[in-house]
Amino acid sequence: MGVISRGFTGRGRRDVQLPPGQYLTEDFPVLSAGPTPRVDLDQWEFVITTETGQRRRWNWSELRALPAETVTVDIHCVTKWSKFGTTWEGVSLDTLLADVDTAADFALAQSYGGYTTNLPLEDLIDGRSWVAYRYDGDELEPEHGGPARLLVPHLYFWKSAKWVRGIQLRLDDQMGFWESLGYHNYGDPWREQRYWGD
Amino acid sequence: MARAAVLGRLTWRVATVADASRESPTARSLRLDVPDWPGHRAGQHVDVRLTAPDGYSTQRSYSIASAPANGRLELTVQRVDDGEVSPYLVDVAESGDQCELRGPVGGYFTWDPTDREPVLLAAGGSGIVPLMSMVRARAAAGSRAPFRLIYSTRTPETLIYGDELRQRHRDDHGLDVTVAYTRERPPESPRPPGRLDAALLAESGWPVEFGPTCYVCGPTAFVETVANHLVDAGHAPERIKTERFGPTGG
Amino acid sequence: MTDTWVDGNDLAGTLGEIFTMDVTMAQGACVSCGTVAMLGEARVYNRAPGLVARCLNCEDVVLRVVRGPGRAWLDLTGLRYLQLPMPD
Numbered sequence: 001m002g003v004i005s006r007g008f009t010g011r012g013r014r015d016v017q018l019p020p021g022q023y024l025t026e027d028f029p030v031l032s033a034g035p036t037p038r039v040d041l042d043q044w045e046f047v048i049t050t051e052t053g054q055r056r057r058w059n060w061s062e063l064r065a066l067p068a069e070t071v072t073v074d075i076h077c078v079t080k081w082s083k084f085g086t087t088w089e090g091v092s093l094d095t096l097l098a099d100v101d102t103a104a105d106f107a108l109a110q111s112y113g114g115y116t117t118n119l120p121l122e123d124l125i126d127g128r129s130w131v132a133y134r135y136d137g138d139e140l141e142p143e144h145g146g147p148a149r150l151l152v153p154h155l156y157f158w159k160s161a162k163w164v165r166g167i168q169l170r171l172d173d174q175m176g177f178w179e180s181l182g183y184h185n186y187g188d189p190w191r192e193q194r195y196w197g198d
Numbered sequence: 199m200a201r202a203a204v205l206g207r208l209t210w211r212v213a214t215v216a217d218a219s220r221e222s223p224t225a226r227s228l229r230l231d232v233p234d235w236p237g238h239r240a241g242q243h244v245d246v247r248l249t250a251p252d253g254y255s256t257q258r259s260y261s262i263a264s265a266p267a268n269g270r271l272e273l274t275v276q277r278v279d280d281g282e283v284s285p286y287l288v289d290v291a292e293s294g295d296q297c298e299l300r301g302p303v304g305g306y307f308t309w310d311p312t313d314r315e316p317v318l319l320a321a322g323g324s325g326i327v328p329l330m331s332m333v334r335a336r337a338a339a340g341s342r343a344p345f346r347l348i349y350s351t352r353t354p355e356t357l358i359y360g361d362e363l364r365q366r367h368r369d370d371h372g373l374d375v376t377v378a379y380t381r382e383r384p385p386e387s388p389r390p391p392g393r394l395d396a397a398l399l400a401e402s403g404w405p406v407e408f409g410p411t412c413y414v415c416g417p418t419a420f421v422e423t424v425a426n427h428l429v430d431a432g433h434a435p436e437r438i439k440t441e442r443f444g445p446t447g448g
Numbered sequence: 449m450t451d452t453w454v455d456g457n458d459l460a461g462t463l464g465e466i467f468t469m470d471v472t473m474a475q476g477a478c479v480s481c482g483t484v485a486m487l488g489e490a491r492v493y494n495r496a497p498g499l500v501a502r503c504l505n506c507e508d509v510v511l512r513v514v515r516g517p518g519r520a521w522l523d524l525t526g527l528r529y530l531q532l533p534m535p536d
Contacts, residue, residue: 001255002210003298007290007295010282011282014254031496031497033493034502034507181498181523208461300461300465303460303472304457304472305488306470306472442455444454
């Protein structure tokens with residue numbers, strides 16, 4: 001541990017019930033690995049591709065016409081901030097996967113701008129994930145992943161891919177952008193799975 | 199010209215605050231003692247890390263304000279609204295307090311007294327800090343390299359190093375300092391408030407034919423605008439070095 | 449809306465823990481578009497779980513580094529080469 005600076009307490013509360021190593025924040029930090037993609041809603045699409053190459057595609061109006069849910073969840077970023085009680089509106093992956101025939105165990109989420117992240121298919125289903133397009137009562141801002149992002153709150157927030165454009169269902173696991181450079185393949189905040197080998 | 203120096207790998211070192219002085223209502227200079235400090239080049243910066251008693255830590259980068267010297271360095275920190283590290287360094291830290299430092303870093307945005315060509319320094323807000331290190335290094339080395347500094351700041355309250363800049367403008371041979379106030383000026387200022395524009399760069403900077411090396415530092419928007427003006431005026435892009443402090447300029 | 453990138457200078461601290469010379473002065477060739485530039489000129493996205501340096505020309509990733517406890521991971525696959533300044 002580093003030398004302690006007298007009188008420094010830092011921002012963010014660390015006393016509440018948080019996953020190990022996290023602190024609570026009231027703001028919503030914007031993190032990004034690249035420029036914010038500018039996506040025309042006329043061109044926007046979300047595509048689920050199965051391991052056999054079958055595709056299910058939704059354009060923006062089709063996505064917005066699907067039954068949506070409003071959920072309030074806590075989110076945990078691997079950079080140590082956590083935010084309680086964030087409210088999102090979007091379509092559950094259960095809805096999107098309802099008519100999709102697959103034997104795949106793995107998923108790779110892909111985003112406009114090139115970002116990717118991987119997770120087991122079972123972590124996307126049974127009410128555990130959404131394609132979210134509204135946050136805190138407003139349309140999701142581009143800097144927070146708008147028009148739509150993946151939301152998977154039970155894992156570290158790098159798995160909640162901003163600017164999501166599709167999910168590839170796979171028989172084999174393929175590591176995404178951060179998973180391929182040291183970040184834990186699964187990423188459970190409650191077991192503090194930040195890096196390889198954790 | 200790249201100077202190839204084998205630095206050894208950087209590690210975090212303990213720094214102790216020796217003393218501090220206020221530069222403005224929101225900025226303070228801290229003089230830090232760092233055992234085994236290897237010295238630095240004018241324009242370089244350090245990463246400062248603070249750790250709370252429970253182990254929480256965070257770090258930020260700050261430009262070194264002092265001329266190269268061994269054992270001690272000076273940082274000038276501008277308090278950022280809603281900042282986490284700058285409020286501590288500006289309002290809380292006092293003599294004897296400790297933090298950790300990693301550096302010096304940055305070989306790209308540096309000036310060495312062996313450089314003899316004319317130099318244009320364009321500072322936006324806290325971008326003045328690394329450029330001040332260059333001005334001080336020049337004086338300490340007795341260099342006569344022609345320097346023109348244009349420092350853009352909002353008001354007389356946001357100006358830092360005011361007295362020192364006035365004294366150096368008067369006494370340092372070959373150094374010219376122009377302060378451009380963007381919102382509010384003191385009564386004795388010759389020009390009305392306004393942004394640093396192409397006209398001011400032409401008037402208070404160097405003609406293109408002099409082939410100056412240009413250092414531009416400050417918030418991203420300031421740096422982009424000034425660098426574009428310099429390129430439009432005909433300065434070669436490879437002679438323009440920039441250091442962007444990010445959107446808030448902190 | 450300005451995208452929040454900073455200069456390649458921002459790599460100097462973290463890469464300075466790995467390399468023994470100043471890597472911001474190293475020249476690299478982007479694997480995607482071939483542009484050759486100093487790492488100090490790259491666009492670095494540092495508000496992220498790691499540092500991501502992108503080509504100043506085509507914006508593809510040229511270098512990534514993650515600093516974890518007791519280890520660092522470095523990805524140079526975005527560069528065809530790095531030319532490092534060395535003493536004679």
